[in-house]
Amino acid sequence: GAGVSQTPSNKVTEKGKYVELRCDPISGHTALYWYRQSLGQGPEFLIYFQGTGAADDSGLPNDRFFAVRPEGSVSTLKIQRTERGDSAVYLCASSSNPVNTEAFFGQGTRLTVV
Amino acid sequence: AQTVTQSQPEMSVQEAETVTLSCTYDTSESDYYLFWYKQPPSRQMILVIRQEAYKQQNATENRFSVNFQKAAKSFSLKISDSQLGDAAMYFCAYRSAGTGNQFYFGTGTSLTVIP
Numbered sequence: 001g002a003g004v005s006q007t008p009s010n011k012v013t014e015k016g017k018y019v020e021l022r023c024d025p026i027s028g029h030t031a032l033y034w035y036r037q038s039l040g041q042g043p044e045f046l047i048y049f050q051g052t053g054a055a056d057d058s059g060l061p062n063d064r065f066f067a068v069r070p071e072g073s074v075s076t077l078k079i080q081r082t083e084r085g086d087s088a089v090y091l092c093a094s095s096s097n098p099v100n101t102e103a104f105f106g107q108g109t110r111l112t113v114v
Numbered sequence: 115a116q117t118v119t120q121s122q123p124e125m126s127v128q129e130a131e132t133v134t135l136s137c138t139y140d141t142s143e144s145d146y147y148l149f150w151y152k153q154p155p156s157r158q159m160i161l162v163i164r165q166e167a168y169k170q171q172n173a174t175e176n177r178f179s180v181n182f183q184k185a186a187k188s189f190s191l192k193i194s195d196s197q198l199g200d201a202a203m204y205f206c207a208y209r210s211a212g213t214g215n216q217f218y219f220g221t222g223t224s225l226t227v228i229p
Contacts (some may be wrong), residue, residue, distance in 0.1 A: 031215060033216065033217070035217075035219075040221075040222075041221055041222070042118075042120075042205050042219035043159070043205070043217075043219045044219075045216045045217070045218070048215055048216050050215075056213070056215070059216070089157060091157075091159065093217075095158070102161045102164060103217060105151075105158055105159035106157070106158065106162075107156060107157050107158045108157045110157075
């Protein structure tokens with residue numbers, strides 16, 4: 001596609017449930033990022049993929065969060081045993097190399113845990 | 115980790131006037147990149163302007179320009195001839211040119227444009 005696509009746009013889930021958030025990056029972009037944005041805050045880094053591997057997962061808050069990118073394109077962010085504090089907008093971005101290029105963002109998935 | 119600070123949670127500007135948004139950052143690196151992103155209510159972050167730290171010349175993109183002061187670690191955004199469509203959240207971001215490729219974002223400035 002022409003831009004970064006994230007699905008679903010909105011997700012409401014019950015506390016304790018499992019959710020998957022999908023990101024389809026711009027074709028050919030090798031770098032993919034996940035960020036979490038809480039209300040009134042800037043995006044907070046979660047994880048960065050270079051190709052299929054997670055090059056930096058230092059931002060994942062705990063072991064309930066996991067992300068994969070098995071074929072180096074689409075990525076899925078997985079959250080187990082969701083908590084109300086997980087409610088936020090989850091943003092995905094992709095970029096090509098070299099490192100100074102901008103990151104192109106999707107419109108995010110708004111996750112609400114009730 | 116690098117930190118990015120935006121000290122103005124909210125700003126307003128009269129249509130056609132000029133406004134400056136402030137950003138400071140903390141880093142021990144000498145080579146890095148700085149960005150201003152715009153986030154309208156649609157949530158999609160859109161790049162406004164980019165500055166390479168090794169360049170002394172301030173970046174300019176049409177009505178948008180920056181004042182990059184490397185020694186002071188300051189990176190302000192100036193919007194000239196403000197338009198109603200400029201109303202949005204604006205985020206300053208830092209990206210290392212060395213190890214690690216994540217973007218570090220500030221907390222944002224909400225810009226209101228008054229007709």
